[in-house]
Amino acid sequence: MAIQIFGTSKSFDVKKAERYFAERRIPVQKVDLKEKGISKGELESVVSLLAKKTGSRSEAIEMLADKKNKDYASFAYLDDEDKFGKLLESPLLLVQPIVRNGKEAATVGYAPEIWKEWSCL
Numbered sequence: 001m002a003i004q005i006f007g008t009s010k011s012f013d014v015k016k017a018e019r020y021f022a023e024r025r026i027p028v029q030k031v032d033l034k035e036k037g038i039s040k041g042e043l044e045s046v047v048s049l050l051a052k053k054t055g056s057r058s059e060a061i062e063m064l065a066d067k068k069n070k071d072y073a074s075f076a077y078l079d080d081e082d083k084f085g086k087l088l089e090s091p092l093l094l095v096q097p098i099v100r101n102g103k104e105a106a107t108v109g110y111a112p113e114i115w116k117e118w119s120c121l
Helices: 012-023 040-054 057-064 080-089
Strands: 003-007 028-032 098-101 105-108
Touching: 003 012, 003 040, 012 028, 040 057, 040 080, 040 098, 040 105, 057 080
Parallel strands: 003 028
Antiparallel strands: 003 098, 098 105
């Protein structure tokens, strides 16, 4: 499976991520959060991959939320399942970019130091 980049075209970090993979001639599938959003299955996959690194599902969900977003206040005091639902209904609340390497790994934000360790690269 190709690398997936979830984000918006206005995000500078998304543009940098796209450039990182383009420079290495690695095919990517871009999912525009503004136009398409993120499916429940995709978000669940990202959360489970991040939970392996963070140690808990709740930390992974918290890691995905953009604390600088104006809607973060309505997110901060929800319980975990409600937070997951809020991210699904408001995908622009997600930190960008979210980069997923199939079912193997996922990152949040611009993380070339992690991407270069991925086996597909």
